[in-house]
Amino acid sequence: MPNKVNLLEKLGQFQDYWHPRIVGDLNGQQVKLAKLKGEFIWHAHEQEDELFYVVEGSLDLEFRDRTVQLQAGEFIIVPKGVEHRPVAREEVSIMLFEPASTRNTGNVTSDLTRSDLERL
Amino acid sequence: MPNKVNLLEKLGQFQDYWHPRIVGDLNGQQVKLAKLKGEFIWHAHEQEDELFYVVEGSLDLEFRDRTVQLQAGEFIIVPKGVEHRPVAREEVSIMLFEPASTRNTGNVTSDLTRSDLERL
Numbered sequence: 001m002p003n004k005v006n007l008l009e010k011l012g013q014f015q016d017y018w019h020p021r022i023v024g025d026l027n028g029q030q031v032k033l034a035k036l037k038g039e040f041i042w043h044a045h046e047q048e049d050e051l052f053y054v055v056e057g058s059l060d061l062e063f064r065d066r067t068v069q070l071q072a073g074e075f076i077i078v079p080k081g082v083e084h085r086p087v088a089r090e091e092v093s094i095m096l097f098e099p100a101s102t103r104n105t106g107n108v109t110s111d112l113t114r115s116d117l118e119r120l
Numbered sequence: 121m122p123n124k125v126n127l128l129e130k131l132g133q134f135q136d137y138w139h140p141r142i143v144g145d146l147n148g149q150q151v152k153l154a155k156l157k158g159e160f161i162w163h164a165h166e167q168e169d170e171l172f173y174v175v176e177g178s179l180d181l182e183f184r185d186r187t188v189q190l191q192a193g194e195f196i197i198v199p200k201g202v203e204h205r206p207v208a209r210e211e212v213s214i215m216l217f218e219p220a221s222t223r224n225t226g227n228v229t230s231d232l233t234r235s236d237l238e239r240l
Contacts, residue, residue: 004188004196026169026197027219029149049146055193068124073175076124077146097217099147 007033007055010120011093018112020096020104022119032096032117036088043106044083050098051077057092061085127153127175130240131213138232140216140224141240152216152237156208163226164203170218171197177212181205 005023010033014021017037024031036059052061053075061068061076062085068076078084105113125143130153134141137157144151156179172181173195181188181196182205188196198204225233 001183001185002188002196002198002202004190004194006191006194008193024171024195024197026171026199026217027149029147029217031171031195031197031217051144051146051151063121065121068122070124071126073128074124074126075144075151076122077144077151078122079146082122097146097149097151 005031007093007095011035011055013120017091018104019114020117022117025100028100029097030100030102032098033093033120034096035091035093036086037091038088040086041105041108041110041112042083042085043108044081045078045098045102045106047080048099048102049077049079050102051075051096052086053095053097055093055095057088057090059092059094060087060089062087125151127213127215131155131175133240137211138224139234140237142237143240145220148220149217150220150222152218153213153240154216155211155213156206157211158208160206161225161228161230161232162203162205163228164201165198165218165222165226167200168219168222169197169199170222171195171216172206173215173217175213175215177208177210179212179214180207180209182207 020034
């Protein structure tokens with residue numbers, strides 16, 4: 001039977017940046033939580049749309065032609081194939097909603113690539 | 121190109137209960153916002169898992185064997201086939217993640233069934 005998930009309680013269980021944790025599975029999609037600080041890398045997800053929801057803090061989502069600034073309580077859906085780069089000037093906590101197959105660095109492999117994400 | 125969605129701003133655009141609005145589409149899934157007050161009907165979704173996230177207020181999600189009380193900042197995933205009934209003692213604002221095919225009353229047709237949901 002299902003249990004509820006409290007976002008802040010789960011976010012309190014880790015502190016490392018750019019390392020998402022899985023907190024839910026539904027319909028082949030996953031809900032993930034992550035803390036971000038600093039600049040990520042430019043990448044795209046060729047097959048997957050990706051939703052970024054800000055829980056606490058603010059996040060700049062850079063696109064090649066503009067930047068969207070997200071505050072707590074706001075989300076954006078990045079369509080498949082669209083290059084983007086998350087930039088967090090201060091620590092930000094986010095929730096992601098994306099297919100279970102989605103890799104954090106998309107079509108790019110780098111030191112930031114994470115596989116075998118843990119479940120909290 | 122994608123635009124951001126502010127949950128409270130979208131929620132401010134309607135007031136009727138049990139009438140979800142679509143605010144995002146990704147990977148065959150939809151993000152919906154709704155305001156609830158009172159008791160819904162018992163139902164299940166035979167093919168679709170459904171995520172309830174509380175934005176403001178609190179929500180009782182009744183299952184046949186227990187009740188889970190959700191506060192703002194908490195979510196639960198109701199697996200396909202599991203009977204449930206949302207009950208809001210006071211007005212509550214929620215965000216839903218579910219397949220685009222999901223009908224609000226699932227396997228039950230009633231006066232509360234909504235089709236052709238608007239996009240905000």
